[in-house]
């Protein structure tokens with residue numbers, strides 16, 4: 001073995017050791033890569049999945065988690081769940097929103113309108129903590145970007161609840177989840193088989209509901225994804241055509257030089 005290959009060999013060995021050490025230190029299980037419809041160069045959001053995902057969020061997660069970046073009218077914008085304007089009106093009207101003050105200086109409740117923001121389940125952080133054993137359910141508007149592993153991690157978290165390993169003590173109000181750093185999370189498994197009733201005939205398995213709600217959360221965090229990919233694709237076509245033109249004009253220019 002010459003000196004160079006010895007050097008490369010020892011570098012590889014060190015890298016391998018470092019990776020092993022890092023894995024042993026981070027005790028959270030690594031999430032599996034999911035085949036999202038929005039992955040890859042041509043990936044798009046699956047409209048039906050987005051709609052089902054909205055249903056899961058609003059019927060399950062919204063009792064604890066806010067999504068402060070969303071307004072009801074976003075649900076009809078292109079590239080999203082694309083509910084019709086009439087559907088969005090009906091969705092918003094199902095919520096009660098505080099408005100005011102009126103002419104007497106009083107606040108009053110009214111049905112929601114498309115321009116209103118998603119309704120927060122708790123009036124403030126303290127109330128949210130008090131209702132959740134001291135833990136704060138984070139706002140989910142940007143959660144797929146806020147966590148390393150993104151959508152794969154959230155999917156793994158939602159589907160990954162298990163019994164704690166033998167000998168691990170769980171304090172009241174904590175649940176074992178190998179994907180959470182430390183293995184303990186203050187959120188009980190939020191999804192159970194058939195918890196929501198899908199109207200499009202899809203089976204409401206924990207996996208399906210998780211896939212749908214994470215698709216919805218990813219759209220909330222990245223509503224411009226489809227537009228960005230379309231632009232990227234057009235740029236690619238442009239560059240290809242441009243490179244082709246350049247190639248043929250260069251050939252002509254250089255043709256008489258030989």
Ligand code: HEC
Pocket residue numbers: 056057060061062063064065132135136137138143147154157158184185186187188190191213
């Ligand atoms: C009963 C209340 C409750 C419901 C319902 C609920 N959660 Fe949670 N969630 C919590 C609390 C409390 C935490 C904070 C846990 C912690 O910090 O240990 C949390 C944390 C999370 C986190 C962050 C995990 C992390 O890495 O820090 C995500 C993501 C999440 N919830 C998603 C969801 C989704 C999606 C749903 C609906 C399918 C849902 N939750 C339903 C209470 C709830």
